[in-house]
Amino acid sequence: MAIDFTLTGAQKKLQRNARDFACEILQPIVQAADEEPDTQKAFQMMRGAYIECYKLGFATGFLPREYGGGGISNLDLQIVSEEIAAIDPGFATILLVNGLALMPLAWFGSGEQKQQWLTQATSDPRGEYLAGWTVSEAVGASSGGTANFDHPDAAPAGIGLVARHDKGRGEYVLNGTKYWPCNSGGWDLQGANVNVCIVRTAEDKGGTEGLSAMLVPRGTAGVRYEQPISKIGHRLCQNNSIVFEDCRVPEENLFAAGDGDLVISKAFTWSGPVAAIAAVGVARSAYEYVLHWAKTRTAGGRTPIIHQQAVGYLLADIAMKIEACRAFSWKAAHYLDQHASEGHVAGAMAKVFCGETLFPVVFRAMQVMGVNALDRRNPMEKFLREAAVFPLYDAGNVGMQMRKIWGAMSDPAFDPRAIAQSRAMPFSKSMEAAGLRTP
Template sequence: MSVDFELTARQRKLKYDVREFAREVLRPAAERADALRDAQEAFVAMKPVFEQVYAMGLATCFFPKRYGGGGASNVDMMIITEELCAVDAGFPTIILVNGLALMPLTWFGTEQQCEKWIGTATNCATMDYLGGWVVSERGGTANFDHPDPSAGIQLIAHHDRANGEYVLNGEKHWPCNAGGWDLRGADTNLCIVRTDRTKGGRDGLSAILVERGTAGIEYEVIDKIGLRTCQNVTMVFRDVRVPEENLFAEGDGDIVLNRNFTWSGPIASIAAVGVARGAYEFALKWAKTYTGGGSSPIINHQAVGNLLAEVAAKIEAGRYLCWKAAHYMDKYDSEGHALGAMNKMFCADVMQNVVFDCMRIVGVNALDRKFGMEKYYREAVVFPLYDAGNLGMQRRKAWGVMADPGFTPDLFADCAPFAFKKSMEGYGVLTESPHEARGHQRSRTR
C-alpha cells in the first residue's frame, strides 16, 4: 500500500521553521493588531511581518519556479498554513489571496500574462506585493452560475473596441487585500466580471486583471469581528477603464471561480485545523494546570479527559483529510472540485465545534480577553462563511460533481482523475420563484 503520512526531512524542517516564526514574530504583532479598533490600521500593522514573510519566500511560494515562485506543493502549503493559523488566522489569509489573485493565470492565462503578472509579484523590490481576489458582490454570489443574465455576477465589463478597453461598472463586496496597504488598490486585483449581458453564468462571465492606481474605483474597509489582521473591502467601480489585453478566460469566468475555490479549499480547511489546534493546545495546557478549586488538575476528571480526546481526534481527522485533498490537487493540478469542497465544509464546520469544546474546558475564563481563547472563537466563526461559503457554494459544488454519471464513490479512494465540467454547475439554483414552481407543479398534475 503506497499511502505514507510521514513528512520528509525538508517538510519537517519547514514545519518547525514556520512554527518558530509564527510564535516569535507573528504572535506579538497579531496580538497588537487585533486589539486596534480601526480595521485598516490593524491590517497595515501587519505589513512589516508580511515583508519578512515575502523575504522568506512564503508569500510567493505557491507560484511556479519558472515565473520566480517557490514551486511549493499543495502539501507544503498545508504545513505552512497550519503553523501560521495556530497563532493567527487573518495574516495567512493575506498570503492565500495572493495565490487566488494570480494562480488562475497558470490554468487559463497566456504565457505572456503569466510572465508579466506573476513575474512582477515574485520580483517585488519592496517585498509588499498584494494581489486581490475580487468575486463576491453585495447582493450575493452563490448563484453566480444562474442561467438568468440579471442574476449572479453583476460587475459589468463593456467592451469598448474602438479604444481597446473594457469599461467596468458595479460593486464588489468582501474581496480580501483588494484595497491595498494604503486604500489605493492592491498591486493586482483579479475581478470576475460579466462580459456578456445576454448570457447566463455559464457563458457570460470572464476574468480581468485591474492594476493598482486604475481610476474610478472606491474602497471602503469592512470592520469584521474575526480575522482582523487581513483586509476586506467594498469596491465601487464607476467607468473603470482596463486594457483589453488584461482579460482572460472569456466566457469561462465560472470555471475560473470554481477552480480557484477548489485550489484554496484545502488551504482554508487546514487554516481551520490550525485555529482548532491553537485552541486545543491552550485547553490541554490549561487542563493540566488548572484545578477549578479542586485538589488536582481538571484533566483528571472524566468529563474533561473524554472531551479532550474527542477534540484531539477531530483535529487529527481534519488534518489528514486536508493532506489527502492537497495530495490529490498536486497530482491533478487542482482538479479536485468535489474533494476540495468536502474538505472545506467538513473542516470548517467541525473545527468550529472543536473550538467551542475547548472553551467549555477552560470555562468562563475563556471569555476573558487576556487569555486569548475568545480570539480563537471569533476566528472559528469565519470558516464556514468565507472562501465560497459552505452552505451557499461548497456543498453545491460537491453535489454537482456527484450527480455526474461518471462519478463513483470509489473515485477519491482510488485517486482517479475526474475533470470538472460546466454541466456540473447550477445544481440548487432556483430559476423560477416558489410561486411559479407551485403553479407549474399543479399544471403537471392535472
C-alpha cells in the same frame, strides 16, 4: 510504502521556518492589531510581518518556478498554512488570497500574461506585493453576493460587475460594485498591485457563458476603495467595498473569456484544503492551551482537572477530531497535487468538513475551562471568533461549496470512488448551477 504521513527532511525544515516566523515575528503583534478598531490600520500593522513572509517565499511560493515562484506543492502549502493560522488565521488569509488571485492566471492566462503578471508578483524588491481576489459583490447591488455566480439567467442574475467592450479603443469599461474582496485595497487603500476581478462580459448570457476574468492594476482610474469591513473574526485581513465607475482596462488584460465561472470554481477548489488546514491550526491552538490549563489547574479540587473523567473525555474527543481533520486536509491537498488542482469535490469536502467540525471543537475546549474561558485575558474568545469564520468564508459552505459537491454528484459522469482511489475526476460546466437549472 505507498501511504506515508511522515514529513521529509525538506518539509520538516519548511515547517520549522513557518513555525519560527509565526511565533517570533507574527505572534508579538497579533493581539494589538486584532484589538485595533480601525480596520485599515489593523491591516497595515501586518505589513512588516508580510514583508518577512515574502522574503521567506510564503506569499508567492505556490506560483510556478518558471515565473519566480517556489513551485511548492499543495501538500507543502498545508504545512506552512497550519503553522501561521495557529497564530492568526486572518494573517494567513492575506497569503491565501494571493493564491486565489494569481493561481487562476497560472491556469487560464496566456503565456504573455503569465510572464508579465506572475513575474511581477514574485520579484517585488520591497516585498510588499499584494494581489486582490475580487469576486464577491454587494448584497444591495443589482445582483449581489457570489453564491449564484453560475446562475443560468442573463443579467441582472449572478455577477453584476459589467465589462463592456469598447473595441474602438481596445478597452473594457467596468461599472459595478464589489463587496468582501480581500487584499483588494492594498496597504494604502489605493489598490492592490493587481486585482483579479470576475466580470460579466456578456450581459445577455448566464453565468456559465457570460463571465470572464480581468486584471485591474494599481493606479487604474475609475476605481474607489472604501474603508475595509469591520469583522468579528479574521480581523487582520482586509475585506473591501469597491466601486467601479467607467473604469477602463486594456483588452489584453482579459483572460478566461466566457469561462469566469470555471475560474471561480477552480480557485475555491485550490483554497479549500488551505482553509481546512487553517481551521486545524486554530483548533490546535485552542486544544493545546486548554490541555495545559487542565494539567495545571485544580478548580478548587485536590488534583488538576485533567484527572476528571468528563475533562479527559472532552479533550480526547477534541484531539481525535483535530487529527481527523488534518488527515482529510492533507488527503485533499495530495489529490489536488495529483490532478493539477482539478479536485473540486475533494477540495470542497475538506473545506466544509473541517470548518464545520472544528468550530464546535473550539467551543468544547472552552467548556473544559468553564466560565474562565469568557475572561479575555485568556485567548479562547479569539479562538471562537476565528473558528466562526471558517464555515462562512472562502466560498461559504452552504452557499457555494456544498452546492459544488452536489452538482458534481448529480452529474452522470460522477465517480463516487475517485477520491478514495485517487482517480482523476474532471470538473465541467455541466456540474455547475446545481438547483438553478430546470432538470
